[in-house]
Amino acid sequence: MAVALEDLKFTLQEVLDTFKSCLSEHKEVFLEHYVAGWRGLVRFMNCLGSVFSFISKDAVNKIQILVNHLNGENGDHYITVQSMVKYELDSQLVDLTKRGSFPESGCRTLLRLHRALRWLELFLERLRTSTEDSNTSVMCSEAYNESLSQHHAWIIRKAAGTAFWALPGRATFFDVMNVGSPEQVMAVLGDALPLISEVYQVTEDLYAQNNILELP
Numbered sequence: 730m731a732v733a734l735e736d737l738k739f740t741l742q743e744v745l746d747t748f749k750s751c752l753s754e755h756k757e758v759f760l761e762h763y764v765a766g767w768r769g770l771v772r773f774m775n776c777l778g779s780v781f782s783f784i785s786k787d788a789v790n791k792i793q794i795l796v797n798h799l800n801g802e803n804g805d806h807y808i809t810v811q812s813m814v815k816y817e818l819d820s821q822l823v824d825l826t827k828r829g830s831f832p833e834s835g836c837r838t839l840l841r842l843h844r845a846l847r848w849l850e851l852f853l854e855r856l857r858t859s860t861e862d863s864n865t866s867v868m869c870s871e872a873y874n875e876s877l878s879q880h881h882a883w884i885i886r887k888a889a890g891t892a893f894w895a896l897p898g899r900a901t902f903f904d905v906m907n908v909g910s911p912e913q914v915m916a917v918l919g920d921a922l923p924l925i926s927e928v929y930q931v932t933e934d935l936y937a938q939n940n941i942l943e944l945p
């Protein structure tokens with residue numbers, strides 16, 4: 730158990746650091762760090778219990794698709810989200826209206842994680858402003874209903890809703906984060922949130938400008 734907690738402590742710090750290093754000075758999003766941030770989040774989620782494994786499986790899948798692009802022969806085009814979008818659109822490597830030839834395009838794959846990042850932002854903001862008697866399951870499902878759920882089929886919403894009830898309570902959740910007292914957790918969240926929000930907003934604007942927010 731001690732080893733797991735040590736791992737986790739490292740992981741959460743890593744998550745914050747990677748989101749910090751995601752943006753270049755010209756506000757480009759480095760795909761490598763974006764993916765590393767997600768890896769850290771998935772590791773954290775895996776520590777919360779196996780009820781969440783269907784969620785982390787999908788996230789891991791999508792992370793792997795992006796890593797494959799990064800390590801592939803056209804990896805140079807995948808350094809930033811901006812260069813990826815330009816390359817894939819210019820080369821017509823994206824299914825724009827219905828699923829077809831490119832089920833693993835970087836653009837559609839990253840869009841799924843991007844939408845989940847909005848959930849994370851809303852959930853962490855709730856955690857940050859929560860009080861001792863706040864309910865993590867309620868905070869999680871409220872954040873989900875305001876964001877990601879709109880993009881999910883009924884059956885996924887149902888499964889996610891059920892999983893949320895298995896979330897540990899606020900005190901345990903904070904313990905598992907292993908960053909110290911609730912005040913310290915709040916401070917860490919306060920630190921991380923603006924960065925996560927900025928990464929989200931830069932990506933959202935890029936996708937909106939290219940009219941690819943609804944990729945199938």
Ligand SMILES: CCCCCCCCCCCCC/C=C/[C@@H](O)[C@H](COP(=O)(O)O)NC(=O)CCCCCCCCCCCCCCC
Nearest residue numbers: 770771773774781783784787788841842845848877885889
């Ligand atoms: C901490 C509790 C975790 C709650 C996670 C909330 C998100 C719930 C998402 C439910 C997704 C169910 C799995 C299936 C999804 C796919 O159908 C769907 C669409 O993909 P497709 O177009 O290829 O078919 N995929 C997605 O929307 C991507 C989902 C990615 C979810 C990643 C969630 C990572 C959560 C990390 C939690 C970290 C908490 C940190 C707190 C400090």
